[in-house]
Amino acid sequence: MKKIVLLSVLWSSIVIAQSGTEPTAALQNIAPPSSPAFVLMDITPSNIIVPENIQAFSLQTISAFSGDSSNGLSNNNYAVEFQPYWYVKRERMDFFKYNNLTTQKADDSEVTPNDYTGYNIFGDVWKRFSVSMALMNGTFDVLPQAQSYVSVGARTRLLSFKTKSQINDIKSQYTAYTTFMSSPEVIAIFAKPGLSPSEINTAITNLETYKTIVTDFENTLQRKPVFALDVAAAYSHFMGDKNQDLDDAFGRFGVWASGDLAFYTPTIGTNSHVHIYGVFRYLRDGLNLNEASDLFIETKTDYGVKMELELDKLSFAYEYITRDADDNNEERSIGSIRYKINKSFTLNGGFGKNFKSDGEQVVLFGIQWGLDYEPSVVLGAGN
Amino acid sequence: MDSYQVGTNTPIKLKVGIETEAITMTYPFLYHSEDDDTPYSMISPFDPAQKPGWKQLDNGNKVNGKFFRVVSFLRFFNSFPDEETFNLAIQQVKDTYEASLKGGDVSPYMMAFELKSFYKDKTCVIESELLLT
Numbered sequence: 001m002k003k004i005v006l007l008s009v010l011w012s013s014i015v016i017a018q019s020g021t022e023p024t025a026a027l028q029n030i031a032p033p034s035s036p037a038f039v040l041m042d043i044t045p046s047n048i049i050v051p052e053n054i055q056a057f058s059l060q061t062i063s064a065f066s067g068d069s070s071n072g073l074s075n076n077n078y079a080v081e082f083q084p085y086w087y088v089k090r091e092r093m094d095f096f097k098y099n100n101l102t103t104q105k106a107d108d109s110e111v112t113p114n115d116y117t118g119y120n121i122f123g124d125v126w127k128r129f130s131v132s133m134a135l136m137n138g139t140f141d142v143l144p145q146a147q148s149y150v151s152v153g154a155r156t157r158l159l160s161f162k163t164k165s166q167i168n169d170i171k172s173q174y175t176a177y178t179t180f181m182s183s184p185e186v187i188a189i190f191a192k193p194g195l196s197p198s199e200i201n202t203a204i205t206n207l208e209t210y211k212t213i214v215t216d217f218e219n220t221l222q223r224k225p226v227f228a229l230d231v232a233a234a235y236s237h238f239m240g241d242k243n244q245d246l247d248d249a250f251g252r253f254g255v256w257a258s259g260d261l262a263f264y265t266p267t268i269g270t271n272s273h274v275h276i277y278g279v280f281r282y283l284r285d286g287l288n289l290n291e292a293s294d295l296f297i298e299t300k301t302d303y304g305v306k307m308e309l310e311l312d313k314l315s316f317a318y319e320y321i322t323r324d325a326d327d328n329n330e331e332r333s334i335g336s337i338r339y340k341i342n343k344s345f346t347l348n349g350g351f352g353k354n355f356k357s358d359g360e361q362v363v364l365f366g367i368q369w370g371l372d373y374e375p376s377v378v379l380g381a382g383n
Numbered sequence: 384m385d386s387y388q389v390g391t392n393t394p395i396k397l398k399v400g401i402e403t404e405a406i407t408m409t410y411p412f413l414y415h416s417e418d419d420d421t422p423y424s425m426i427s428p429f430d431p432a433q434k435p436g437w438k439q440l441d442n443g444n445k446v447n448g449k450f451f452r453v454v455s456f457l458r459f460f461n462s463f464p465d466e467e468t469f470n471l472a473i474q475q476v477k478d479t480y481e482a483s484l485k486g487g488d489v490s491p492y493m494m495a496f497e498l499k500s501f502y503k504d505k506t507c508v509i510e511s512e513l514l515l516t
Binding site: 089093094095112174181186190192198200201204221 | 404408414427433454458460468478501504510512
């Protein structure tokens with residue numbers, strides 16, 4: 001109950017703080033700021049990141065109470081994330097290749113869905129590869145005054161496995177779609193030379209059978225792989241502080257991997273899954289102060305688990321990570337909630353005990369949004 | 384409107400090539416004239432990624448003086464986090480779509496096309512028209 005009250009107060013603070021910016025347009029394309037450059041500094045709701053549906057280019061912001069929050073939401077934590085896949089030509093790309101299904105048949109030969117008998121477990125490596133860079137300002141439980149850091153990171157999905165049943169479902173949905181799209185009802189629409197492309201599109205996408213088939217197909221494709229292994233690496237550089245006589249120095253370097261065992265639970269929700277994650281992270285942390293107030297480097301190894309119940313719009317998760325450090329061991333025990341209010345607006349929150357914290361404390365709760373080419377929040381003319 | 388000289392070259396064949404994450408369904412139609420509302424002949428709808436070869440128009444019959452029209456309908460089934468990412472996928476469609484005709488030993492003729500994409504529906508319509516002379 002105490003936690004709920006505290007979270008409510010924090011949430012209210014965020015809303016009040018944000019009210020001064022007077023957004024005049026709908027928030028769009030909000031994504032949790034899960035770029036490795038952010039995760040490295042322990043300021044994201046979850047330390048276990050899964051590279052899902054990343055924007056080709058995004059500017060992420062985060063409002064972390066661990067940062068310099070003296071100016072409310074306008075604190076200086078920004079990350080740019082870039083997915084090169086969409087910017088280079090994808091050779092011989094087709095629907096089956098994109099979904100990692102492979103065939104033994106030669107290129108340029110005629111194929112049918114049944115010819116796709118294999119699955120490329122490495123097929124997501126390039127597709128989901130992204131690089132990120134972050135500028136951050138905060139204390140991060142290291143120095144008394146907020147300091148600046150520059151981070152770079154990269155992440156991808158190294159492995160993914162789908163069951164034979166999942167693969168067969170994709171093939172049968174493909175057949176159902178192409179069969180319908182070859183029906184006289186559909187051909188009659190395309191055969192009319194007087195229809196504009198917009199009219200053709202409207203006529204097709206308004207067909208009830210089309211809607212049903214497409215929805216079923218998308219639900220099939222959205223089923224998570226039964227197992228996926230995601231990897232990431234990031235480096236954060238401490239920019240130094242002349243006022244405290246601190247030169248720029250090695251900040252943090254980390255590599256981490258998380259395995260996701262996903263069980264599809266259609267009885268709970270159409271796209272519902274129960275996830276069991278395992279995580280490993282190696283961290284070389286230069287953000288430690290000794291008694292003489294000098295920075296020193298410490299090596300740490302994190303490993304832990306996360307359980308998540310993912311419903312259509314809501315997800316609950318709990319993660320426990322233990323950290324073996326040179327001088328002592330630490331724990332991170334975080335519960336997190338994500339609620340997708342609508343297609344473009346998601347709330348993320350996390351509470352519990354972070355590394356280096358004394359006792360139980362809130363570590364993050366707030367709105368995060370991705371700024372695309374166009375800002376997600378458009379400020380009023382007076383701002 | 385563009386035209387293509389068939390001459391004595393028969394049969395005339397169509398080939399469609401595209402490299403995209405979407406499922407592409409292609410519909411080729413032959414009309415007696417460009418004013419006709421209904422085609423007199425068509426090639427069965429196909430996905431060029433699955434059936435990439437050359438296909439005869441009107442079963443190899445002469446098509447001189449006819450109006451030829453090819454419509455491709457693309458539907459993406461992957462998620463797009465924003466319209467900019469979708470537009471990058473469409474850019475690849477623009478860069479790789481080829482609808483070409485050939486007859487006999489004559490080099491393939493690349494048909495010009497118009498493309499219209501619809502982010503909300505994750506679809507795209509591509510249309511090519513040609514007068515066969």
